[in-house]
Amino acid sequence: MKEKDFKNWQQKRQQGPLKFTFVQGLLCWGIPMFIIMTFVVNDVTNEQGMIEWAQVFIGAVVWSIGGCLFGAFLWFVTERQYQKALQKQSDTEQST
Numbered sequence: 001m002k003e004k005d006f007k008n009w010q011q012k013r014q015q016g017p018l019k020f021t022f023v024q025g026l027l028c029w030g031i032p033m034f035i036i037m038t039f040v041v042n043d044v045t046n047e048q049g050m051i052e053w054a055q056v057f058i059g060a061v062v063w064s065i066g067g068c069l070f071g072a073f074l075w076f077v078t079e080r081q082y083q084k085a086l087q088k089q090s091d092t093e094q095s096t
Helices: 003-015 017-041 053-095
Strands: none
Touching: 003 017, 003 053, 017 053
């Protein structure tokens, strides 16, 4: 983990895993993906041009869950890298 990433994570991890997952996973990834995939990539209108709300609802649920899972995964991967870097830093300080 680079020093810049290390310091950045020190600040972000103060949010805690739940807030981080909510902000980074759901708000920053899940909702934008829902909008893009539901309204840009997929056509959620029927032949009469009416929005099919069932498809919109399913997309919202799927992308919300996906965003939360993505945020949790991101938290655990980055925290693991941080802990390894912290241990490496500690080992370096002890050996000198």
